[in-house]
Amino acid sequence: MLNNQGRPTAAGNAEPAAPETFTGNKALQVEEALLFEIGRVDVTGVDIEDVELGANRLGGLARKGDIGLVGLSEPETMRHYVRLSQKNYGIDTGLFPLGSCTMKHNPRLNEKMARLAGFADVHPLQPQSSVQGAIALMQELARYLMVLTGTRAVTLSPKAGAHGELAGMMAIKAAIEAKGEAATRKTVLVPESAHGTNPATAALIGFEVKTVPAQKDGTVHVEDVKALLGPDVAAIMLTNPNTCGIFEPQVVEIAAAIHDAGGYFYCDGANFNAIVGKARPGDLGIDAMHINLHKTFSTPHGGGGPGAGPVVLSDRLAPFAPLPFIREADGKLELVEAKGEGDQAFGRVTAFHGQMGMFVRALTYMLSHGSDGMKQASEDAVLSANYIRAGLSDLMSVPFPDHPSMHEALFDDAWLKDTGVTTLDFAKAMIDEGYHPMTMYFPLVVHGAMLIEPTESESRASLDLFIMSLRDLAMRAKRGETERFANAPFHAPRRRLDETRAARNPILKWTPREPVAKAAE
Numbered sequence: 001m002l003n004n005q006g007r008p009t010a011a012g013n014a015e016p017a018a019p020e021t022f023t024g025n026k027a028l029q030v031e032e033a034l035l036f037e038i039g040r041v042d043v044t045g046v047d048i049e050d051v052e053l054g055a056n057r058l059g060g061l062a063r064k065g066d067i068g069l070v071g072l073s074e075p076e077t078m079r080h081y082v083r084l085s086q087k088n089y090g091i092d093t094g095l096f097p098l099g100s101c102t103m104k105h106n107p108r109l110n111e112k113m114a115r116l117a118g119f120a121d122v123h124p125l126q127p128q129s130s131v132q133g134a135i136a137l138m139q140e141l142a143r144y145l146m147v148l149t150g151t152r153a154v155t156l157s158p159k160a161g162a163h164g165e166l167a168g169m170m171a172i173k174a175a176i177e178a179k180g181e182a183a184t185r186k187t188v189l190v191p192e193s194a195h196g197t198n199p200a201t202a203a204l205i206g207f208e209v210k211t212v213p214a215q216k217d218g219t220v221h222v223e224d225v226k227a228l229l230g231p232d233v234a235a236i237m238l239t240n241p242n243t244c245g246i247f248e249p250q251v252v253e254i255a256a257a258i259h260d261a262g263g264y265f266y267c268d269g270a271n272f273n274a275i276v277g278k279a280r281p282g283d284l285g286i287d288a289m290h291i292n293l294h295k296t297f298s299t300p301h302g303g304g305g306p307g308a309g310p311v312v313l314s315d316r317l318a319p320f321a322p323l324p325f326i327r328e329a330d331g332k333l334e335l336v337e338a339k340g341e342g343d344q345a346f347g348r349v350t351a352f353h354g355q356m357g358m359f360v361r362a363l364t365y366m367l368s369h370g371s372d373g374m375k376q377a378s379e380d381a382v383l384s385a386n387y388i389r390a391g392l393s394d395l396m397s398v399p400f401p402d403h404p405s406m407h408e409a410l411f412d413d414a415w416l417k418d419t420g421v422t423t424l425d426f427a428k429a430m431i432d433e434g435y436h437p438m439t440m441y442f443p444l445v446v447h448g449a450m451l452i453e454p455t456e457s458e459s460r461a462s463l464d465l466f467i468m469s470l471r472d473l474a475m476r477a478k479r480g481e482t483e484r485f486a487n488a489p490f491h492a493p494r495r496r497l498d499e500t501r502a503a504r505n506p507i508l509k510w511t512p513r514e515p516v517a518k519a520a521e
């Protein structure tokens with residue numbers, strides 16, 4: 001049981017330890033067991049007479065035993081899920097500084113538009129003549145994405161950033177095959193600082209991954225890329241702005257070098273939110289880039305909904321884009337689903353056309369912001385990150401002080417040396433302060449990394465409170481208040497978990513407890 005003896009209290013204001021409660025609940029924070037533990041299989045929450053079934057047409061597939069579901073009433077079921085939802089922390093609850101993930105506010109207008117019947121209630125197998133408006137919306141979103149990135153083709157169907165990486169790299173692979181170079185171009189260059197999905201994507205479709213070393217200043221140098229280039233190189237996968245939150249200063253030279261060597265430039269566009277309206281990746285020489293609509297264009301993610309990872313493509317790769325794509329003929333829009341027109345398409349990456357609801361939300365975000373608003377959102381995101389960096393850098397160490405930050409501020413753990421406090425401990429103490437921790441230990445090139453991305457959503461007051469809270473914790477760590485960190489979180493419904501064991505040995509299935517009589521045998 002959690003009790004908060006030993007909880008640090010403000011000086012001169014020592015509180016008595018909190019009593020343990022009979023229920024185990026803490027004030028209105030109600031503990032919640034599993035449905036199977038709350039309910040019983042031999043009772044039912046509804047009162048319907050048994051139905052007399054006709055002939056069984058299941059051909060031997062009928063269930064043989066009881067299904068084992070518990071019977072609960074509507075209020076019991078309701079409370080269960082509402083209590084669980086209250087244990088969740090989200091962007092609607094508070095600042096969510098998870099670097100690289102871009103947890104920005106999801107405007108409610110997006111939700112309203114996504115629920116319009118013409119978008120929410122359509123079926124992907126409906127005749128296309130009856131969903132012209134929905135296809136027009138996809139076409140409009142595609143146009144915005146091409147304008148913002150300075151490219152001339154986009155495939156909307158991938159369902160996440162990583163899925164977009166796969167689609168983009170498969171287009172690159174198809175282009176290489178079409179040139180008859182499949183046997184030689186088998187290497188993909190990936191910088192050390194890359195997100196794990198980059199090398200995983202390349203490896204998944206049969207490329208060999210070679211690592212580009214990270215420079216001491218957190219950027220990728222063109223000379224390091226050139227040293228690895230040769231007739232075997234299919235592509236480079238480079239993130240820009242990179243995972244250290246720095247705009248790659250030599251990105252144009254790197255693009256030219258890979259093109260000169262006959263390879264393609266895949267850009268990981270997860271950090272596009274830092275440069276929308278400021279720079280167009282097409283102008284920088286990219287051949288393919290995924291855009292996480294759920295990061296850059298405010299569609300909900302985490303527990304909030306499915307992602308969408310459209311991929312913009314250069315002219316060189318456009319013919320190899322997957323199906324389906326939209327074509328306009330005789331004033332009508334057509335979603336081309338079969339080969340023919342798109343003979344070089346490498347195939348498809350999803351059953352239908354992608355995440356319609358997310359397309360609606362992203363376009364709503366774009367239209368409601370306008371081009372000036374989107375540019376300002378990028379500028380504000382960068383300003384917020386630099387404000388945090390400036391507010392903390394006298395206490396917490398910045399690994400790459402020579403480069404300004406883009407949309408996220410990166411700290412390492414050099415400042416925690418000899419305090420006995422680790423990055424993990426610091427993050428757990430943030431939970432006690434009511435903050436979701438920042439991204440930890442990523443990027444891997446930075447020791448004990450703490451990657452903070454406040455986004456443009458936060459007010460100055462909110463940023464100030466966050467900075468003051470972290471300053472307070474940082475000073476306590478330096479003063480040697482290790483207990484506060486080593487045992488954090490104190491106030492969360494669950495204390496520190498054995499995360500390694502949870503990851504290595506997850507118990508995903510509930511098994512009923514032995515009935516007392518049987519257990520006694």
Ligand SMILES: *Cc1c(COP(=O)(O)O)cnc(C)c1O
Nearest residue numbers: 100160161162195197270292307
């Ligand atoms: C988020 C992210 C990805 C993966 O995107 P998902 O939508 O989570 O699949 C890839 N690269 C970087 C740098 C990211 O931040």
